[in-house]
Amino acid sequence: MQSVDPATLAGWIRNKEDFLLIDVREPCEHAHFNIGGILIPMGEIATRFKDIPTTNKVVIYCQKGIRSVIVIQRLQERYPSTIFFNLTGGMEAWKQHFGS
Template sequence: MQTITVEELKAKIDAGENLHLVDVREPHENAEFNIGGLLLPLGKVQTMQTDEIDDLKDDTVYIYCRSGNRSGQACLILETMGFKNVVNVAGGMLAWQEKIGK
């Protein structure tokens, strides 16, 4: 599993790169603050309900959560499901809000 800092991810977003962002937090967390990723809670990843992203197995997919813990778990699970290039956003949305803001 690769990792990326929030600053590196923000630079990619600002550069207009076409990114696949996946938020593995719960819906209420996503509603409070989100950077535009597809909401796919960790519980769905754990039960392999990943239809929304199954076509991205060969693409780079950036996974984030609140702190980087759940997204790390999601990355490991997705790798076992055949995803070739998952990237954990280190520090998650806590780091994003601290270093970049809302």
């Protein structure tokens, strides 16, 4: 597992780099504020493996960067050749860096 900071991730988004972005927060959190990607709440990961396209680079984010680490640990077992990135500090760090 690797980490990516908000500024770097914003650059990847702006440059349309090839990666998958997954939000593992709850739907109400996602609806309040998100940076795109697909929503797969942490509690649904085990039953929604088929919804996760296999790609070389996947960024997982949550509110603080804690749930995303747990999800990445689970996904690494299932997709060992995929490079997973945790958004350091999650959406809280994103908001601090860019505002809401």
